[in-house]
Amino acid sequence: MRSNQLFVIGAVLLAAACGSPPAPAGKDGGGSAVGASQSIQLGGAPAGAGTLTADVGEIEPADPAAFHKEPGYSPYAGRNYPQRPLFGDEHVHTAWSVDAGGVGTTISPEEATRFARGEQVTSTSGQPVRLGQPLDWVAITDHSDGMGAISELRGGNVEMMKDATLKKWHDMMLAGPAEGKKAVMELITAQSNKKLPPALTDPKFAASMWARNIEIAEKYNDPGRFTALIAYEWTSNAGGGDNLHRNIIYRDGKDKAIQVLPYTTFQSENPEDLWKWMTEWEKKTGGRLLAIPHNGNLSNGRMFALTTFGGDPVTKAWADERQKWEPLFEAIQMKGQSESHPSLSTTDEFAAYELWDRGNLTQTPKKSGQIQYEYVREALKNGLKVEADVGTNPFKYGLAGGTDTHNGLTAAEEDNFFGKFPSAEPRADRWNEDALKFGNNPVVKGWEMTAAGYTAVWATGNTRAELWDAMMRRETYATSGPRMTVRFFGGYDFTREDATRTPAVAGYAKGVPMGGDLKPTPAGKAPTFLVAALKDKFGGNLDRIQIIKGWLDKDGKTHEKIYDVVWGDAGKRKIVNGKLTPVGNTVDVTRATWTNTIGAPELVTVWKDPDFDPTARAFYYARVLEIPTPRWTDYDVAYFKTKITDPKVPLTTQERAYTSPIWYTPEK
């Protein structure tokens, strides 16, 4: 298997790198990769005491445990902070989703959950498939609209077949992919015109499918080892195509989830009504819910508009509701990323990444002026302004990543990418097909799909309540697929020494983690940030860590600045005219391989804001970039020996992670 070969190459190179001469020790302002040093000899004739890092003292050959003089040495005392990032997908569709089952997806929620847990399944196109590594948790988020009705329809449910329209759609679905797609289009059209046959919207179908969905989650939920979160997607396509979708994630299990059916867009397309439903649901059941919106990039300016759904000016009450129900935003998935856009962040050399920026969900072209209300970095900035104006920040979003797969397979690894629909499962020409085609609107091509992403959750344990609580406090980060470990803490007292030890100990003791809030100090001290990242064990080395700051000035204008705070190959790279020397590129595109001979496996640093203004509202988040590695299109080239002739098609990618921000709020 390809990933095994890469693992071997990576491991050999890492082992070789371990014997290399020491890198220069960290300096202020960046450039401090974890220092290389001589290997330690223990157990047997000591070849001499060595040090792991320059300034922590020597190891007694007899007992390296004396090495770490951490405060509160007892390993069990006070250790209730999160210790392992738990990786999962909060966005999976299966055959039970209207637009997945309708185009032939055969993977049920049960198989999709088994796949996420690491089992092998057979994909819709008949190919055996398995994740390179199991996920820690998954949320199956089938659409609440027509939930399960589609599989009843395809299966020829006797009651449904009494309706002539439903019978016709049933036959079309069985007559082939073209007919099936037409049936789905007719169904979507009928839904948007409120002309669906009543049998399809009959709550009894939804009730039985919802109950079956919950049963599957209960069957596979294994506290401590694997969590199956109960969830669904509320799929608002406002005005016929402006994406305002939200995933609803339940904290609780069957007892509470079974009491109320999911909210649908037959009832409302307006997120403000969704929040009202969530309020009623919590009152009725005593449970907890949260919502995660996605694809700002396909909302044609509506996702982060500075007005309510109806176009009125925002109010504190509106902002309170939004902030209360929506702690996270899914910033990257198969339909591109919604973190940053080159037209908004003109000095960000990494913003032009996996862009889907031409239209909305049905590819109705964007109008000028819409993009600024679609990307979360701009929203984070605008949120500071709304807070200054009305008192609450409606866009106080932490970051998440998911796939939005519609073939049941949460497969975001570049060398294992099974695409969004069954038609995009691996085949030689999938890069060149029309992935999305609505009427005469511009087409989205297969190569534009992104092999992403996952959410890493810093939960105290792998259970529903602990994962949900961590999402609610925004202690999460999004990744484009790889499972790098990222820590990000903000406080006023971090020092260089804190970068040489376990970050969590100093981080939680002296600061707040990602998703947290900083209050000002009386002395107006500048905040310091402790940030660390460790590569995915099978993935590429790290290029650099950046800290992205956004703030509101006294004239009510927002700004952003990107700081490169630590990078690999520190001895060979420096910042000139505000740009860091690029890390290089070891990708061999003909074979879809790379080598971890550039960059670093781990980066840690402490950084202080050199441009801090204690009177300005601000946020900071970390973005971690890997070295270039092959993109899924390149793995297709190598596997199918196909020629990708279009120069627009990227064959390499720099995978990345974005943490939830830490917010700074000045005194009133």
Added chain:
Amino acid sequence: MRIRRILGEPMLHFLFIGIALFAVYSRMSPGSRSSGNHIVITQAVVDDLVTQHTAARGRAPSPIELGHLLENWVREEILYREGVALGLDRDDIVVKRRVRQKLEVMAEEEAQTTPPTDAELAAYLSAHLDRFTQPAILSFEQRGRSVLLPHRMLEMPADLVARDFGPSFAQALERAPIGAWTGPITSSFGVHYARVSARTPPVVPRLEEVRDQVVREWENDRRQHARDESYAKMRAGYRISVEATLPGEQR
């Protein structure tokens, strides 16, 4: 060649009949298209195109746009009929797969009626011990180059240790002596020294301890097997003969 043998199977005739039935049905159902080389654009067709356009664009099509939509619809209809006349739908692997899937789902639903007996579960457990064996549980400290890898893990299953450190590290810990620092041990991140403070070996559970999981896996297997069993039954009713030269053979 395998494919030729399959194409020779009477299953294909079964599919032809099925598709012919679908074709006959759709000709008889309301809103279906007229046959032969006369194409009728009915009100239903026009309404459909208008509502699809409206849903996508937020407004009804202009007369010129509607003209284009209708031309495109006619073009697709003509190509579809010409394709069907050439038998292109009969050789369509996706059509075949769809009918196959429907039969397999029917077989699975039939099989789901009876719950497993204790005897069946016990037999399943013995036959698949590797799936239910609980991995070794490790408590250890480690030191290496990374500051992010945990220095201590308490009562962690070996497979989760492998997820963080890599499989070779977990395996080394399963064999390491208890209480003493050992190394160097290689993980996916380089070299470590580790001390295992406690370890429980893998445990083969009794049925009572893992009953729910065994039932779940047993039912999952039955779902897979239901397809095979139902196919075996159908197969028994067919005679297959090969009337082709397979590559590598000589006549």
